[in-house]
Amino acid sequence: MASSLSLFLAKRYLFSRHQSGFAAFISASSTLGIMLGVCVLIVALSAMNGFERVLAQKLLSIVPHGELINVERPMIQWQDNINQALEHPRVLAGAPVVKSQAMLQKKGQLKGVELRGVDIRLEQQVSDIAQYVNSGSWQDLSQENAIIIGQGIANKLSLSVGDKVQLLLPKIAKQQFGQSFPAPQVFNLTVAGTFKFGGVIDDSLIYLNLSQAQTMLNLSSEQVQGIRLKVDSIFSAPQIMREVANQMTRDYVYIYDWTRTQGHLFSDIQLVRAVMYLALSMVIAVASFNIVSTLIMVVNEKRSDIAILLTMGASPATIMSCFILQGLSNGILGTLLGTGVGLYLADNLTEIVRLLESLFNTQFLSGDVYFINYIPSHIVSSDIIFTVVIALVMSLIATIYPAWRATKVQPAQVLGQA
Template identity: 35%
Template sequence: MFRPLELFIGLRYTRAKRRNHFISFISLVSMAGIALGVTALIVVISVMNGFDNELRTRILGMVSHATISSVDGSMSDWSGAQKKAEANPHVLGAAPFIEREGMLQAERVSGAIVRGVLPDQEPKVSEVHHKMKAGKLEDLVAGGYGIVLGRELSYKLGVDVGDQVVVYAPEIRATPVGAVPRLKRFTVVGIFEIGMEEYDAGLAIVHLADAQRLYQTDGPDGLRLKLDDLFKAFSVARSLSQELGNFYRVRDWMQGHANFFKAIAMEKRVMFMILSLIVAVAAFNLVSTLVMLVQDKQADIAILRTLGASPRSIMGVFMVQGVVVGVIGIALGTFFGVLLATNLEAIVKYIEKTFEISVLPSDVYYISDLPSDMHWDDVGLIALLGFVFSLLATLYPAWRAARTQPAAALRYE
């Protein structure tokens, strides 16, 4: 069976037992280093993807994918805009809301965002009804002046379900005794926990009708939308803006949280570059391995040259050997990296149970699990990067082998 000479000799050198066991040891170290670097890179990037996905899910579980608001302020005729928005094939749901600042007072005082919603429509655009730790979102009744608090906010105020909270609106009304702030007493009917301090410590939810009375508005501030694909938010927002006309303003989630997710993406890229250096260092260990191998095979190289092998063929022989070592290391690293990345959460839970430790304590971290989200395109990119590093590492030793002079190499043989 015909095989290129370079491939045949290179594979033969790889399979053969070398006289110099130190060269074999360094080859194994290089192979193990590449495998370890690729494994670490796959696992770390998968964890970064997992945290990105977890944060995105938690934030967008409370933040609408897009919002429609009136240019003039309150949206009195919100039902018409809701029908037009829900007619868009990418809109899964739309619900009215009021969102204003307020000050809450019980045993202690704390500022918060007060959001007025319709309990029967809110599940169409948010996940808060799945995050209730006490009570239900349906306990908010128009005229009942109930309020649902984030867990951290309830701790700040020192209240629980059934307690009273006074909500102050940042507006002043004139009375015979002077100017006084607008306020209303609410009863805590539920507590939720999202896992993000921004919402757990700074959000209070009331019924839309009660929010209208407190803030003296004619209607909701706008509509919150949930889309089938959050990355289409910009195009859907632009389409709805043109359809609804100049009386409405449409804003997508990227405008409010773009910097946050850009920071996560930047951190992922930086981690990728830093960990790529581990793969690079391991791959370039091949340089020392192949340099010593070239020195050990001087006589063989000289004989091949005298038999008519070109410098390019000699260069190809040692490039094949270096690439084979690199490919084996990449294959092992990819296998163990994928295995770890896909089973990381189970492995962490086993370690926590066995050694009775907590890797991410829930009382310290909002994300107490170690999420992992492996993407095959990341795995392919990492494997390709390792292959390129291995290929580059073979160039100098192979070039030195190609420059070997047969007469000088065979002089003392």
């Protein structure tokens, strides 16, 4: 009975034509503020989720999930080490790697690069780099003196498939005090292909076949610097790599995983996500507490009605519930509208941003700087639910004080002044 009366009174006051214009404006602004806060928060979280998904699906498709690099000497019998690593139930694939810092030279131009000597077949099991070769073929890497380079390197040195280029490697030798540094080793190579992935990877990475890299670095066919592993869960990579390393008791190894090489990107996304969530939650909070102003004005306007209701036997709980429902309706309406609009924008965020780019003739993300050139979006239901709950809880909290003040109206004092 009391709840029915509270609901009836809340509806009557909510749609009352006698409500002051200023109170109606504050009420509408609180609803609009909650709607905008919820909408922007859903869109922002979806964008952050999109970046996380692209990070996992694209960047980590060519960046090794983990590497085990020998400390004191080259790794021998690498096939046995890979087979031993594959015994771990969460390791999906493994491949050998030889790597070094080097310089590429074309005429008078130089470019610092990261050299990767890989097994052509096994590398495709731990990396999708072959899918990003945009000229030439990944299999062409098997040719003698062949090299595949990033598109950024090709642009810097004006290289294309078939061009000759010189690779400069430091000569490993013990130095004595006062002795000059030895001249670098020079190798003549042929560009067999280029790959275009995006970001700094295109500007720094080159691939050689494993046997060629072993010859350059004075390693035998059984020697490599380490192995690269692909695991079933990228976020469990640090733990899995430690477990695999503990199984390999023959040599000391450096344990690397993607969180050490590319983890800053994920950390940046998480930081931006947390700051954005905090800032937009404050926007929702400010909009929600506009409800306080609205309800206080309504309570002051309805003091006579409240006094009559109390005189007729209405309980303080009924009065309080009436104003809580009235204020909460603004929060519910704003949350529903914000959720609907936010879901629509988040679902079409990539297309909307591309439309804005075409209208303003600009590009928000450059593929030459970042590893993608579009704004991704991925809607996660838990984020939506949490956002809705936060907005409703803030709206409910904002109604408590004005509703409690309504129960403190003194009927004798109010009606005596009427």
